[in-house]
Amino acid sequence: MQAVESSAVQAVRTSFEAAEHRREVWLLIAGYSGQIGRVLCRQLEARASGLRAQGIHLVVTGRINRREFLWRNPHDHGEETFARTTDDWPEILRRFLSSGKTPRLFVDCTANGAFVERYAELLKLGIGIVTPNKLANSGSQASYAALQELARRCSTPYSYETTVGAALPVLGPLADLVRAGDRVKRIEAVISGTLSFIFHRLNNGGRFSAAVREAHARGYTEPHPGADLDGADSGRKLLILLRESGLAWEPQQVAVDGLVPPELAVEIDVERFLAGLAAHDTAWAERAEAAHRRSLRLAYLARFDGRSAQVGVTHVAASDPVALLAPGENLIRIWSDRYQPVPLSIAGPGAGPELTAAGVFTDILKAAREILPG
Numbered sequence: 144m145q146a147v148e149s150s151a152v153q154a155v156r157t158s159f160e161a162a163e164h165r166r167e168v169w170l171l172i173a174g175y176s177g178q179i180g181r182v183l184c185r186q187l188e189a190r191a192s193g194l195r196a197q198g199i200h201l202v203v204t205g206r207i208n209r210r211e212f213l214w215r216n217p218h219d220h221g222e223e224t225f226a227r228t229t230d231d232w233p234e235i236l237r238r239f240l241s242s243g244k245t246p247r248l249f250v251d252c253t254a255n256g257a258f259v260e261r262y263a264e265l266l267k268l269g270i271g272i273v274t275p276n277k278l279a280n281s282g283s284q285a286s287y288a289a290l291q292e293l294a295r296r297c298s299t300p301y302s303y304e305t306t307v308g309a310a311l312p313v314l315g316p317l318a319d320l321v322r323a324g325d326r327v328k329r330i331e332a333v334i335s336g337t338l339s340f341i342f343h344r345l346n347n348g349g350r351f352s353a354a355v356r357e358a359h360a361r362g363y364t365e366p367h368p369g370a371d372l373d374g375a376d377s378g379r380k381l382l383i384l385l386r387e388s389g390l391a392w393e394p395q396q397v398a399v400d401g402l403v404p405p406e407l408a409v410e411i412d413v414e415r416f417l418a419g420l421a422a423h424d425t426a427w428a429e430r431a432e433a434a435h436r437r438s439l440r441l442a443y444l445a446r447f448d449g450r451s452a453q454v455g456v457t458h459v460a461a462s463d464p465v466a467l468l469a470p471g472e473n474l475i476r477i478w479s480d481r482y483q484p485v486p487l488s489i490a491g492p493g494a495g496p497e498l499t500a501a502g503v504f505t506d507i508l509k510a511a512r513e514i515l516p517g
């Protein structure tokens with residue numbers, strides 16, 4: 144009797160495990176040791192059992208950074224660690240593809256182009272991509288369109304909501320609007336959490352260099368804050384907004400106005416770059432004071448008026464919603480056929496590792512639901 148019961152229990156367990164395996168999604172996370180990657184791994188771990196109870200079993204099978212590749216097959220025990228080499232991608236991919244039909248997602252949390260050229264290969268293999276990295280969607284229009292087309296053709300998720308506004312729902316709703324036939328006429332946006340933070344401090348009497356240092360310490364900035372201050376990051380985000388609006392624009396069509404002179408912009412050492420900003424404190428304080436005297440505030444805006452697109456410093460009225468943003472907040476205003484004269488406005492905190500990682504997590508969950516069997 145005992146033997147019959149235990150084999151029945153075993154059969155139930157086996158069928159339960161088989162059902163669980165069918166609900167597995169394997170994740171390969173690049174940049175797991177960065178600001179966003181670290182928080183994401185922590186959030187995934189914290190939510191794992193809750194999600195399992197809902198029938199979604201997210202399994203981090205692989206983690207990559209510049210130095211190592213960590214591999215854990217969920218059905219074996221233990222984790223293997225490999226030192227990275229220049230030609231290890233085929234082996235990484237072989238392991239990631241090793242489990243038959245298990246749905247898979249590649250999560251690119253790097254801040255550079257190390258994996259961007261792999262996206263097409265991954266999509267063709269049916270591996271979905273989730274990323275907060277702007278680079279793949281802010282290159283040429285041809286490469287943007289090719290990836291979109293590939294994801295569509297291969298019915299494979301390609302999710303990058305966090306590339307604009309961090310966890311704010313911006314790109315998805317915008318793309319939905321356009322798919323439903325609306326046409327975007329004009330955009331005005333504060334899309335850099337870093338610059339929103341810095342200009343809030345400046346408008347309230349803060350020192351420019353201290354504000355940048357604080358934004359960096361809070362994890363709002365790109366790894367090198369020069370990438371925010373030279374305007375390139377905002378320029379890329381505006382380009383992505385335009386493309387998600389259905390407009391075919393090239394990077395060089397977006398005019399970019401930076402905040403630091405070229406000789407400082409080229410400084411690659413973060414500490415020396417931050418120290419060099421102090422020389423510009425007086426000039427920025429004078430600009431902010433001059434604006435105040437005219438009841439205006441300084442702002443860094445991304446703008447599209449139907450003909451031209453630019454990111455740069457401008458003045459807004461002290462009562463303008465842009466001037467009233469809390470430090471680090473984003474505001475995206477979109478005028479379209481349907482949203483006029485009052486624009487569609489999306490506002491809220493738009494930077495920081497916790498929020499950005501939470502946005503990446505949301506994208507992972509949406510993608511997992513798309514690829515898991517019904």
Ligand SMILES: NC(=O)c1ccc[n+]([C@@H]2O[C@H](COP(=O)([O-])OP(=O)(O)OC[C@H]3O[C@@H](n4cnc5c(N)ncnc54)[C@H](OP(=O)(O)O)[C@@H]3O)[C@@H](O)[C@H]2O)c1
Binds near residue numbers: 210275
């Ligand atoms: N911070 C924000 O608020 C925010 C908001 C929206 C979007 N984002 C985007 O999120 C992404 C990550 O930002 P972050 O602040 O987390 O960057 P980060 O702290 O610099 O982390 C970058 C990660 O990428 C890894 N990495 C770099 N080159 C690599 C390579 N060749 N191969 C494998 N791994 C590599 C690094 O590994 P090592 O540890 O070995 O160096 C590190 O783990 C960026 O694309 C950024 O634009 C950030």
